[in-house]
Amino acid sequence: MADPKGFLTHDRELPQRRPVDVRIRDWKEVYEDFPAPKLTKQAARCMDCGIPFCHNGCPLGNLIPEWNDLVYRHDWQEAIERLHATNNFPEFTGRLCPAPCEAACVLGINADPVAIKRVEVEIIDRAFSEGWVTPVVPAKKTGKRVAVVGSGPAGLAAAQQLTRAGHDVVVFERADAIGGLLRYGIPEFKMEKRHIDRRLEQMRAEGTEFRTSVNVGADITAEQLREQFDAVILSGGATQWRDLPVAGRSLRGVYQAMEYLPPANKDFENSPINARGKHVVVIGGGDTGADCIGTAIRQGAASVTQLEIMPQPPASRPGAQPWPTFPTLFKMESAHEELADGEGDRVYAVSTTEFVDDGTGQVRALRLVQVEGPQSGFKPIPGTEREIPADLVTLSMGFVGPEKGALLEGLGVEYDARGNVARDKTYMTNVDGVFVAGDMGRGQSLIVWAIAEGRAAASGVDRFLTGETALPYPILPTARPLV
Numbered sequence: 001m002a003d004p005k006g007f008l009t010h011d012r013e014l015p016q017r018r019p020v021d022v023r024i025r026d027w028k029e030v031y032e033d034f035p036a037p038k039l040t041k042q043a044a045r046c047m048d049c050g051i052p053f054c055h056n057g058c059p060l061g062n063l064i065p066e067w068n069d070l071v072y073r074h075d076w077q078e079a080i081e082r083l084h085a086t087n088n089f090p091e092f093t094g095r096l097c098p099a100p101c102e103a104a105c106v107l108g109i110n111a112d113p114v115a116i117k118r119v120e121v122e123i124i125d126r127a128f129s130e131g132w133v134t135p136v137v138p139a140k141k142t143g144k145r146v147a148v149v150g151s152g153p154a155g156l157a158a159a160q161q162l163t164r165a166g167h168d169v170v171v172f173e174r175a176d177a178i179g180g181l182l183r184y185g186i187p188e189f190k191m192e193k194r195h196i197d198r199r200l201e202q203m204r205a206e207g208t209e210f211r212t213s214v215n216v217g218a219d220i221t222a223e224q225l226r227e228q229f230d231a232v233i234l235s236g237g238a239t240q241w242r243d244l245p246v247a248g249r250s251l252r253g254v255y256q257a258m259e260y261l262p263p264a265n266k267d268f269e270n271s272p273i274n275a276r277g278k279h280v281v282v283i284g285g286g287d288t289g290a291d292c293i294g295t296a297i298r299q300g301a302a303s304v305t306q307l308e309i310m311p312q313p314p315a316s317r318p319g320a321q322p323w324p325t326f327p328t329l330f331k332m333e334s335a336h337e338e339l340a341d342g343e344g345d346r347v348y349a350v351s352t353t354e355f356v357d358d359g360t361g362q363v364r365a366l367r368l369v370q371v372e373g374p375q376s377g378f379k380p381i382p383g384t385e386r387e388i389p390a391d392l393v394t395l396s397m398g399f400v401g402p403e404k405g406a407l408l409e410g411l412g413v414e415y416d417a418r419g420n421v422a423r424d425k426t427y428m429t430n431v432d433g434v435f436v437a438g439d440m441g442r443g444q445s446l447i448v449w450a451i452a453e454g455r456a457a458a459s460g461v462d463r464f465l466t467g468e469t470a471l472p473y474p475i476l477p478t479a480r481p482l483v
């Protein structure tokens, strides 16, 4: 244990976000730098518990107390060794993970938890800037060929593990750039794309091959894929979005979040779907909704309102969600701070009943009604109907599973009861040699789970190809967050 009194002498501290009126004028990440002496104090708060619940909270099993101790002792190089031992991409999780590890931190029982995620990102950022992140080239090649379909965090983690195990790995991506939702879903102000590019450089140097603008199932058939590769990993995500089939849904100006965010991520200033001067309504109170808010504000929206059907969650842990579960709490993301009226622009317990036409086929307003809680099936409360202005609406209501198109049909994979691609303990589908990892098998989830699945599926593939494996297997496909 680094500092036996650290948790008594230092309070939890995080870097400041840049002032709202400054940061909404650019697309850069919102956080200021965090000086090393401050970070050392945060690492010193770790109690090095006998049973580190944070290990269990993190799906990757990150060795959190170990690297907290190493940071406290200024041994940053060893810290990145320990961090990379369990996590291929700490620069992604350190910026984007909701940190279930912190919800499980023992200190969190009666004080603020250790700032684990911040320590994580500072370790990897320093490692990159010191030049310690170098290609890990395999000592021996196996001659086996693996196709990875989809280049999100699951596909990338699997590809890196398998390339390092000596296999020839090709990652196929139908978009024009690698990264999955990291690239075209998550906006620059949450994670600048240069972090993806920097990691891809390492992966290319290790020998992973990337082919973009290839829609597998159409540009290359499932049959051709099977012929050309010894094993396949499906990591195409859960891209089938949930819709809102109410009156006026087909009006111009009503988009899915994943129709709105990708073009904005490609061209920040001149996206074809632009919020400039418009009244924007974001339907859905989650992270995707927050990403739409921050994007619309940077594009110069006249107003932004976020609607959520659920009641407002509590600010602190309710009795029904005790430590170490991952509670549903009221969050003030950076994008929420940027709303003109602060939290007043976040409207809870409402349901959209209609999109209103301006007479030309373009949406001009949204009609909504206040609803009772989920126990009543969100029963509308009579007399609460009202209209709010809406020139641009984004639907951010989650995803229902993978697209069941030519690729999955061509391969003949089976689905589980939720409509995700079914797999066994080794992440293999019902089709011999075809594996599945990430949101495509788990359903809509998080980056940390996708990386963990990619790592675990890689170990299944390695064993399938060679009869044995030394690759780690962090989670079972059936593992779920502690809620």
Ligand SMILES: Cc1cc2nc3c(=O)[nH]c(=O)nc-3n(C[C@H](O)[C@H](O)[C@H](O)COP(=O)(O)OP(=O)(O)OC[C@H]3O[C@@H](n4cnc5c(N)ncnc54)[C@H](O)[C@@H]3O)c2cc1C
Binding pocket: 096, 097, 098, 149, 150, 151, 152, 153, 154, 155, 172, 173, 174, 175, 179, 180, 181, 182, 185, 186, 190, 214, 215, 216, 217, 235, 236, 237, 238, 239, 257, 261, 287, 288, 291, 407, 437, 438, 439, 440, 444, 445, 446, 447, 448, 450
């Ligand atoms: C807007 C948004 C914001 C989010 N923010 C966060 C966050 O802050 N933190 C967090 O932890 N999680 C976040 N998530 C969830 C997280 O991004 C996902 O859980 C994660 O990216 C899933 O990884 P994946 O590798 O399984 O799939 P994805 O990242 O979805 O990648 C799948 C890739 O496969 C490609 N593909 C699909 N089919 C084919 C095909 N036939 N041929 C070739 N390529 C194909 C797709 O184009 C895509 O690029 C967010 C999700 C969204 C939508």
Ligand code: SF4
Binding pocket: 057, 058, 059, 060, 062, 064, 093, 094, 097, 098, 099, 100, 101, 102, 116, 117, 120, 448
């Ligand atoms: S990956 Fe997420 S859960 Fe794991 S240590 Fe990092 S922030 Fe915590």
